[in-house]
Amino acid sequence: MNEQPLNRPAADDAPDEVVLSARHVAKSFGSVHALKSVNFDIHRGRVTTLFGENGAGKSTLMKILSGVIQPSSGEIILDGRPVSFASTVDAQRHGISIIHQELSLAPNLSVRDNIFMGRELGGPGGVNYAEEARQTKALMAELDEPIDPLTPVEDLRLGQQQIVEIARALSVNSRILIMDEPTSALSASEVEVLFRVIRDLKARGVSIVYISHHLEEALTITDHAVVLRDGTMTAHGRRDEIDLEWIVRNMVGENFDLGSPPTGHRMGEVALSLEDISIADVAVPERSVVDHLSLQVRAGEIVCIYGLMGAGRTELLECAAGRVPMSGGRVVLEGVDVSQLSIAERIARGLVLVPEDRQRDGLVQTMSVGQNLSLASIGAFTRWLMTSSRREQGVIRESIGNVHIKTDGPEASIGSLSGGNQQKVVIGKMLATHPQVVLLDEPSRGIDIGAKAEVFRLLAEGASKGLAVVFSTSELGECLSVAHRVVVMSRGRIAAEFGADVTREEIMAASGEAVVA
């Protein structure tokens, strides 16, 4: 991780040959402009890194390049000719492959079967396994990772699995390889192996499009940087023209006002106290994702937990809410140990969680907006085992008004709402239970900047009425908004704690993300 950026590519004098370029590429979803007229080039045998905060448009751009979605306007020029990809298969035919953050391997199948999945080599006697194995062996040898072709993928370490993905991409003669956060789940030594493979690929003329939140780490491998912010390209440059500060400056830009910490109210007693919490890793029980962590939050206080992916934020919050079992420690809510209580009992005592993935954990898609809003507070409108429709409508109307949901009415389907309004439904649902402590895991994920500001205003409003708020984020800008206190998490521990007057540089330094020289 602390490796110095040694491999500056400027050494070779050959001018960089442009393989693929995007010209005025734009993409909108309904009225939301995810990408606005983006221009950039991918050079042969070079690593082009996309920098940008969550929601800046990196993943949209990547999906366009790999044929997952089609741009609303603009064109993609491959080898001087405009092309359009109808599907990922189509993009692959043109030599463009993508390796997603979540690997798309079948863990039950062998390395060989994964590499040839969907395009098995035929022969007179069925699949020609011998030839497949031979080619697999050759590929793995090229990548300096001599794994037996018959090893089941589930027996491989994550880093090795990633290399199998790369091998699969190479086996279809990919010239452009898009890698989305390839290092987020890798150990330091596995990152070394991956970077060596990337350098090998470069030497063979393969172009890499690299996306990562680890700025410093990404810089060690980058040749060209492209920075996106709110769907526009704000800057681009060669490695020898740029440094970390330049990236951060262009990533964050003029800050949209996400509010400031609410003042003027008296902070109360400690509402939530996490004491010496440890959580074991599900995959590797000996390892801890959260490691003896303690945190106290007072009534009326807003605490922001900043950390990269894999820092243990989600696990910590889910554990406090009762979703994830802990291997050690106590959760104390207003002086009472709630560690043994169920999720429902914790909600009843005033401790609620707004989960990170609202599609998977937050919303019931088969139910209406109103039914989703009232789901967590059914008890409040139940009398003698019966729900009262009149009381329920009251709860729903109050929630819609409190969190300002734009909807056709309580009967509207959840799918008819925008991402921001869906998020407000999840928040409104939990606030309708009248909690003392609300935990929010990445509340701004995938919502636009306006909705983001509104969500933070809601939090500030709640805190000024005595609510204790804990929210997690991986965006620096959000730490500097409504939080009274910023806690930086790294590898399951609290790396640093700051007041509201913290700067971006301090947070980044503490998270191990970057050291600004």
Place this chain on the structure above:
Amino acid sequence: MSDISQTASGEQSRKGRGSFDLGRMLLEGRAFFALIAIIIIFSILSPVYFTTNNMLTMSSHVAIFGLLSLGMLLVILTGGIDLSVGSTLGLSGMVAGFLMQGVTLESAGVTLYFPVWAVVILTCALGAFVGAINGILIAWFRVPAFVATLGMLYVARGAALLMTNGLTYNNLGGSPELGNTGFDWLGFNRLFGIPVGVLIFAAVAIVLIFVLNRTPFGRWIYSTGGNSRAAELSGVPVKRVQVLVYVLSGVCAAIAGLVLSSQLTSAGPTAGNTYELTAIAGVVIGGAALTGGRGNVRGTLLGAFVIGFLSDGLVIIGVSSYWQTVFMGAVIVLAVLLNSIQYRGRKKSAKPASGSGSASPQSGTTGG
């Protein structure tokens, strides 16, 4: 990004709904229109079909697997399946028959004769017990619902056969001096000219309409089937809900067993064989989604009547039983086909969210 694309297509489908209301209405009311069509067609083909007497006879047939369908609906709404209901029906009938014969206690040298109400309660308790085993296996031990209830299908049927070595209890009448008469009242007799079995079926349906629409438990069932993870994080006791729906399904099967034995005035160990499939068909024809979260009692009632009135109609006009089987199969597939057309809009919009092969929230809920 995924959320935004979902919104976009959600809006599209809403706009689409306005443009062809008639097609939408026919699609959503398909079970109802199918039932009307069946009644009209068979009334034309046979003069005896549309008579009060025949309607009541057919309804008492419908009541049996209709009761199973209602229990099955609860299970399917949570995203599960209960294959054991046919066997539970058979076992319940046998246990009721056994209790009606009197239980001899060897040690005390006495024979206990239970009044009919006690037989009914004990039999329902047996159904609840069978369902509880299913539910606990599924909710707490994470056995897939299909496998757990398939196992129970065999175990319960085997137990029913073991009770009499495959023989049938023919004497369910009881005798006045023992105070255990009245078993025939459950299904064989009529009240206000309507078979009691049909009235029981209607009563269970009304109770379930109330439970699903008016109680927290009903809301919990829908949310568990729609997205069990979200339901759990909202404080819904998902595991308890899962166990309870199987218990209720077992009780419904036990009630069906009692009604059937009373209708036939005998209890045989093979009663209700393959009825679980008819029950599932009724729920599916009624518009419920096997992935959970969608469906209602009204639809299931219609589905049960469609199956019952169709198969009895085919018998009345003299179609061979082999052709009946073919017809039934075609109707079921057609129903599921229409289901997927109705829900396709939403499924499609969920696809981009799942990206590259990661599980969609819906498929996630079917596992538990």
